[in-house]
Amino acid sequence: TRSEVNGKMLSQLKIRNSFGANVIRVNRSGVDLVASPNLQLQIGDRVMIVGSELAVGQAEKVLGNSLKQLNHPNLIPIFLGIALGCILGSIPFVFPGIPQPVKLGLAGGPLIVSILISRFGPQYKLITYTTMSANLMVREIGLSLFLACVGLGAGAGFVDTIVHHGGYVWIGYGVIITVVPLIIAGLVGRYAFKLNYYTLIGVLSGATTNPPALAFSNDQTSCDAPAVGYATVYPLTMFLRVLTAQLLILSLA
Incomplete structure (x- = not known):
């Protein structure tokens, strides 16, 4: 939970050499990652450490273990990703032989930008962690809006098309x-x-x-x-x- 560690690799922290403890696993958003030396840590990662009580306590001071801090959602990366994604989705890409330009749209643009922010954000000290409750809320709102737009766009003539056409x-x-x-x-x-x-x-x-x-x-x-x-x-x-x-x-x- 310490912002100073966000984006740093495990090898840079030197937990084994400094404290005599071993990092055996890193869990990120429910996915277990191999604790390799070049793994970049992010805010919200759950780090499994094996060692003496003193060694684990010293590693905890370096990594941070404040659940209260994780309860605060980081809204800036979310809105930044949406804004940049909308801009990327509206950019037309021209391919030779295709008369019409291709656009990623409002769905593909934000998704690609979010993947890029998740991958490169920690290198620029950008905290991409979002509480699970906020994550699920955004997911459900987005899904509800998507289904509502589909229903409003296709529902008007649905019965008539099925019956008569x-x-x-x-x-x-x-x-x-x-x-x-x-x-x-x-x-x-x-x-x-x-x-x-x-x-x-x-x-x-x-x-x-x-x-x-x-x-x-x-x-x-x-x-x-x-x-x-x-x-x-x-x-x-x-x-x-x-x-x-x-x-x-x-x-x-």
Whole structure:
């Protein structure tokens, strides 16, 4: 919980040489990380230390162990990430042969910026830790707003399309297009790449760019493995989705 340690590597702290204690594991947002010498610590990391009571106490003074400090949410990185993400999402990217520029949008821009802030923020002493309660609140608000916008945009003509315009056929096509790739990707991820169940359902949620599926995945476990898997594949999937659609239009035109 000490801001002076944020962004420093374990090797820089010299806990073993100075105090005779060993760092065996670092837990970050429910994910266990290998305590390698080049691992960068961040505010909110739970560090497992083995040693004598005196050694552990001395290491605690260096790392900090104030739960009260962790209860204060850091709002500046959240709003900074949203602002920079909206700017990035509105920038058009032009590719040769594609008449229309490609944009990451309001979903892809903030996600990519948040990943970059999480990766490089500690190097610039930017505290990215957010309390779990605040994290869950932002997630639920974002998901509710997303579903509300989808419902308002598509709900008006839904019944009429199904009843009078053969919409049920397109629903059937959608089921096939959605389920078949998920089954194939799930089998490949489980048996070829040996992904565990929670990471796999997060990856599948990100592969379909489906926030409701991510919310369901997060409810299955107390760790953040689904969210990590989702964030790993979502930016590439979303970018390929936009780019592939335009390539198909050009190739079939």
